[in-house]
Amino acid sequence: MSIENLKCKECGSTYELGASYFCENCFGPLEVNYDFSGLDPHEVKRQIQAGSQGIWRYSDFLPFEGRPGDPLEPGLTPLLRADRLAERLGIEAELWLKNDAANPTHSFKDRVVAVAVAKAQELGFDTVACASTGNLANAVAAHAAAAGLASYVFVPANLEEQKLLATGVYGTNLVGVRGNYDDVNRLCTQLAETRPWAFVNVNLRPYYAEGSKTLAYETAEQLGWELPDRVVCPIASGSLFTKLGRGFQEWLDLGLVSGKQPVFNGAQAEGCSPVATAFAEGWDVCKPQKPETIAKSLAIGDPADGPYAVEQARSSGGGIDAVTDQEIREGIKLLAETTGIFTETAGGVTVGVLKKLAERGELAADERVVVYLTGEGLKTLDATRDTFQMHEIDPNLDSFEAEFRREVSV
């Protein structure tokens, strides 16, 4: 067994493997602590390759003693070459896209929720809950339904309609809170003290966050057991960004891959950029902001892992940039037009930052770059409204010819 205890990332205090998430001595976040010393890299690699077609192929690195039962296993999403996008950006780097919209509820949140729901069952909870900006809401409602658990999903009441509909359909208790995400998060932190529920991103957060490591493992495996030179990844709470680093590091330490950590570039929306601001200002804490952006899935004004995301960008020689709402819309369109992938606003943020890096000449010709697309464009349709025009015609040839006379030479 490799899972040892929960350990404070700040002061190193250790705790039993229960539903705890912060250190009683210093309030630091707790993280699952493993002992991988008994693992033989050749055997681990063989088991992974013979494993399931999803995240449970990486069970050795997840906070369970065995492989959990899971009727809705996420993972093994496509890693695609994006040569046409690279060409449009004018870069010679080897560009790859990890399309994590190809998960059961169309975002990377299926990974973290699958881990959290399995852990909730192991710990004996019969109800799961979350504070969400939307994608998490979809995932918690769906995975709870699949596992036969009750669920309570808390979101800002003004969320995109698509995300509300794609949550309510699963029969969850959908609670729209009149406030922003940080208000929802505070409320859930308070509720977690009194309700006997597994809040996936509150009292089960140490386990939940581990699910993001599977994106690092998949990237390495899909690149032929090699690490990318650079990753470009959106930042909301900073958890995915930092766990990618942890996943790569675990495999480096074990000798499953060689080389070094990629350069980490983080992406935020200007209308909610506490982590990008802390990076630019050289702070080791994030000053909270009141979000005002179309990238609602990244609209966390008080990011829990913000300080660690800043540290990771700095120590890897990378950075954290922010883009405007207009650049987000353009990023969605650029990606769609060059790759056939329709991403949500968070993906627009990430592509927008990739474009900035290209324009600044930061992407070297021999670099292998992986861009993380964490969600699905169909969930944020408003961001594409009015970005193109439909040709409306009568059902006859004359009408078609009249409409396209200027554009098609016969």
Place this chain on the structure above:
Amino acid sequence: MAITVKIPTQLRAATGGESEVEVSGGTVGEALDAVFDAHTELRERITQDGDLRRFVNVYVSGEDIRFQQGLDTAINDGDEVTILPAVAGG
């Protein structure tokens, strides 16, 4: 009337099991100092070098004090000061 300071469940061993502490003070900092005087163990857990630790959030009537004047935020009798861990969410 006084200020009510709400203590997270995990720290209630330090307050003898009490979920809230009644104190007086004109600012959040003064109210917290009064709590720490009564329950000395809490000072080190919540503060470092005179400031809040980086993963501690404090709210006055639901509003994060970092959007106000931090520990200098003025408070009035009847206000509720809530201490919560900052490491949730996302």
